[in-house]
Amino acid sequence: MLIALIAPRPVYATNATKDLWADPTGTFLALKNAEKVFALYKEKSSLPEAPPSPDTPITTGILGYHNRTGEHDMTEYDWRQFIIFANQHFKK
Secondary structure, three states: OHHHHHOOOOEEEEEEOOOHHHOHHHHHHHHHHHHHHHHHOOOOOOOOOOOOOOOOOEOOOOEEEEEEOOOOOOOHHHHHHHHHHHHHHHOO
């Protein structure tokens, strides 16, 4: 519900493969379920039907996601994906 409340603003969520307590599948499903609310604002998601493979970021569309290989952490890889996503939405 929190992701849906952010609509119509861009949202990017991330997980790590060894960060199972954070529930990578649940994070992806939360984004997928929020798509309906974003659609009310005519915002189209580019998320696939099923969670993408690890290290396959989805940075296009209003909802973004990646599941990085590794432990709970904030890595350079994560920051690169955030910047790519942010540039698509906020860079003028």
